[in-house]
Amino acid sequence: MFQPLRIEHLSVAYGNARVLHDVSMEIPPRRITCLLGANGAGKTTLIRAVVGLTPPREGSITFDGIEISKLPPHRTAALGIACIPEGRRIFPKMSVQENLLMGAYLERSKSKVRASLEKVYNLFPRLAERREQAAGTMSGGEQAMVSIGRGLMHEPRLMIVDEPSLGLSPALVNDNFRIIRAVLEAGTAVFLVEQNVRQTLAVSSYGYVLAQGRVTACGTADELKNDPQVQKAYFG
């Protein structure tokens, strides 16, 4: 069991534009922790800082006791953090199978890669049917499956999920939530950003609300559901 992902006094900026101010959070193992916030609140920026794509200006990020705020993305990936990035970011000209294999890029054991592939294909039979197709020619829902499947191939200790359901039909969104719950049951910690607040809180144990780059509320899922600020913003 690893120690939580701990974010302390984090500040992140793009050039001169400061986007996150003094953000602190904790993402514990074996739980789904969610991050709520309007568009432009800084959710994706926070995730980019955690995985190493946008190094923070100030503050610390530790994972399993290791300071990761200055590590490049391939090093945080090697620590067992998988990211399903905003916009899905599949490799459009690679086949579905190659996309999934990229997810297991750091795994040296061929038999483990095969086993993960098997698992992902069982979870998404649709991808098994289309394994040779160029991922960029698939529908939005299928591309979301590729992106999620690719993250699962990583067999991560922490899975960071940034709105894979954006623009999908309610049925497909439900599928994604089912998968996320399955990931949790496999023992992985999940840090979840999703548009659908009701469903997000239903699967989460704990959550944070981000507004204009600051944490404005946090609590258990039930506390957040009854929080006047959340009520007003999302259930109003």
Added chain:
Amino acid sequence: MELFLQFCINGLMLGMMYALVAVGFTLFFGVLDVIVFSHGDTVMLASFTGLGMYRLLEFFHPGLGAGWVVFWVLAAAVAVVAVLGMLTARFIIMPLRGAPALNTLLATMMFGTALREAVRLFFPDGSNPKPFPRLLPDWSAQFGTLNLRFDNLVLFLTGALIIVLVHLLITRTKLGMAVRASAQDAEAAQLMGVNFRLIVLVTFALGSAAAAFAGVMNGLYYNEINFNLGLMLGAIGFSAAVIGGLGNIYGAICGGFIFAFLQTAGVAAMPFASAYKDVFAFGVVIVMMALRPTGLIAEQSSRRV
């Protein structure tokens, strides 16, 4: 008929050489979205490294077998140029990531000029054309008036082998998969655990090594090299990469052969004006670019790198 075949053989030889140069342009563009204008001068440096190695061997090991001479000449050219490629990536291209593309273009152009001037000034009598040694036996087979030279055959087969190896490396290996992934989405590739900086270095080593073969081939084919041969080969290699759709390896290879075909066809069609073969070939390239701005192989149906 024989004349036609002779033209074909020459065209294939040149095409192979151009393809080897174009592959570098297209690889660099694929992975980093940059045009490396010093790439042509890299080819020139390979020719001169090969020649320098030959002179060293001649001096220190006069009795060395021909096979070993070829090996060491090639090895020196490939090693020096691959390292130069990596240094270029590390100290010119990478620091300029995030700056406007024009800056990279200018920086590499100036670096190419520096390479050219360095060879001109520091290679003994570098400003004059240098004879390039005949490293391969000059056997040839005569079919009627058709003259099939053994060394040309070797050059062609070696070039083909290099291209096939690059192709297999890119399409069949995990390293190649990481190169392709980085070309399509560098950030996503890093999230998968790909060390992007390392991939950039590998790509530059690979593209430059291919150019090194082209450089030695160029010397063996023309039996003469000079310090500014990279200008022409660079322009041709770049055109070939653009014809094929920048970023696309198959496109670059096809582009190389198309350009050589145009040159050869220009000579064949207008033997009286063979001096204008390059004008003709570049003219056709301009027309092709006007008609198909994205290259002959459309981006959608192609696999970038």
